Amino acid sequence: MKRLPLIPTLVVGIAIAIMIGLGIWQLQRMAWKEALLAEYRTAVDRPPVAWPVVPDASALPLYRRSSVHCLEVAGWRSSSGRSASGASGWVHIASCRTGAEGPGAQVVAGWSQRPDNPAWSGGPVSGIIAPDSNALIRLVAAPPVAGLQPVQKPSPEDIPNNHWAYAVQWFLFAGIAAVIYGLAVARRTRSPMSA
Structure with a gap:
């Protein structure tokens, strides 16, 4: 053998x-x-948090309520997405300046059927913090701004x-x-x- x-x-x-x-x-x-x-599922029921100026990638406050003051919209990006009623269309994300320096904030202003940039130049926004592929987090406006419709509510169930x-x-x-x-x-x- x-x-x-x-x-x-x-x-x-x-x-x-x-x-x-x-x-x-x-x-x-x-x-x-x-x-x-499980922590994210209970986040929306907890008190609002201050918008993080520089998000900590190891402790993102996802699905918490927050607010930010968009001093000026520095740019827009639109991506395909769904409205709160489930219709297909465009989600409009504003790149907001929030101070003289720093990364600013990404704000999901709302949803529409067309990819055209909304007529919104900034202001106070409240909503829910959601993941963002470009900037770690973004604020999903609730209610939406600039006459847009609400986007599909961010949910931890979307995380694989x-x-x-x-x-x-x-x-x-x-x-x-x-x-x-x-x-x-x-x-x-x-x-x-x-x-």
């Missing part, structure tokens, strides 16, 4: 251990994400929590690697010794 090849067995063993470790890490991330989502699927994927990869290597070793031990 042939002995197991040392180096390939070691490499496959390490790879399988890494994949199992990644699966366990995803399970830990799932528990963390569930706790975070697919760590369970990732964990299962890593465990499957580890199992498949073990089966394939086991079949390769079994085939090697059954093959006749070369002369």
Whole structure:
């Protein structure tokens, strides 16, 4: 009977251990994400917070009520989105100047059926803090400004929590690697010794 090849067995063993470790890490991330989502679900019921001048990426006040004074709209961006009634259209996001310096604030002014920039030059805005892909956070105006319609309310349910699927994927990869290597070793031990 042939002995197991040392180096390939070691490499496959390490790879399988890494994949199992990644699966366990995803399970830990799932528990963390569930706790975070539970906190976000209760955020809207808590007292309003001051608008953070410089958001802390590790402790974003998502889904909390807040307000900001938009001194001047420095620019607009429009993206496809839904109104509060579920209609497809355009969400209008103002890049607001809030002081002489600093990053300012991104404000979702509201929703319309056209991508044209609204006729709004700024002012006080209240609403809910939501995630923003460009600036970490943005304030979703409630009520909307400039005669726009309300956008679909930001919800923690929109944040994906697919760590369970990732964990299962890593465990499957580890199992498949073990089966394939086991079949390769079994085939090697059954093959006749070369002369």
